[in-house]
Amino acid sequence: MQEQDQALLAALLQTAVDAIIVIDTRGIIQSVNPATTKLFAYTQADMIGENVKILMPSPYREEHDGYLRNYQNTGRAKIIGIGREVTGKRKDDTTFPMHLAVSEVPFGDKKLFAGIVRDISDLKSAQQQLSEVNDQLEQRVRDRTGELRATQAELLRAEKLATLGQVSGGIAHEIRNPLNAVRTSAYYLRNAKNLSLEKTREHLDRIDRQVSLIENVITALSDFVRLPEPRIARCNINDLVHQVLESVSVPENVKILNQVATEKPIAMVDPNQISIVLHNLIRNAGDAMPDGGTITLGSDVTREEIVIEVIDTGTGIKDEHLRRITEPLFSTKAQGMGLGLAVSAAILDKNQGHLEAQSQLGVGTTFAVHLPRKWRS
Structure with a gap:
């Protein structure tokens, strides 16, 4: 039964899509699967026996040994048991984003660590493209919002002018007749000969009434403009x-x-x-x-x-x-x-x-x- 389990485990490692790397407490690579050699462009012989730092660019490679010592001394894990996004380095020194999940593996009287690595270059590229599309969309929204505001301002200006035309027409209609009456009486008082006191009083009263009508128009318009806020x-x-x-x-x-x-x-x-x-x-x-x-x-x-x-x-x-x-x-x-x-x-x-x-x-x-x-x- 144990041989079957080992055969199954070996088959899983050989066929796994993600890279699987096993290291010891010093960071020395003990085992890699074929997906690892494909991802990092190293052979198994190139990697086994080497420090796992060869798969890391700076500054991660300089910090890695410190991570292992800190974990062994304090038991506080910074990456073990926690998946995180890091950067990997291939044999040709090119780098790529990857997701790394590390777990501790008891193996007899030894302590090993298994890291499962997945290349997320396509995901990061898609995220970058999505971010660029979002930026473009936001810019288009800002541009369109500016256009809409400009159009709204123009419509508001046109509406104000139209309202001004309507109001001015109404004011002219309401005031023209009283003004004509005032003009007529003023002309009569200025040019009539032998004005009687009664006629003078009659035209002065008429002028007073027409001026009152005009004043009523102005007062009503002022009240309309100054309509108070409601008390709900x-x-x-x-x-x-x-x-x-x-x-x-x-x-x-x-x-x-x-x-x-x-x-x-x-x-x-x-x-x-x-x-x-x-x-x-x-x-x-x-x-x-x-x-x-x-x-x-x-x-x-x-x-x-x-x-x-x-x-x-x-x-x-x-x-x-x-x-x-x-x-x-x-x-x-x-x-x-x-x-x-x-x-x-x-x-x-x-x-x-x-x-x-x-x-x-x-x-x-x-x-x-x-x-x-x-x-x-």
């Missing part, structure tokens, strides 16, 4: 809607139906700011029904949000106007500055919500106020 709190939507309905006013021929959910839905918003939004939407709905109609308040509760709907049976909004209703100073009303919906959209954005609108001419309009149930910090 748990808000019972039922209570909030009830409070809004108690304070909002609509024409006598307009009826309000409150069909908001009754399960006490809680949103994380600024109650004061959201009440402004609901006031604006309810008043707008009333203005959209000059001949009377019904405003219905409904709601829908999901895991992520609460949606409050303000539905009117008014004249509806044209598609081309519906796309612009939240633009500052855009309005379809004969009177009004067109800031109500712009302010509402801005408030909802600050409260991590948003506003949606659907409309059909001759049927009515639905505004949906989306409010978060959880605050995303």
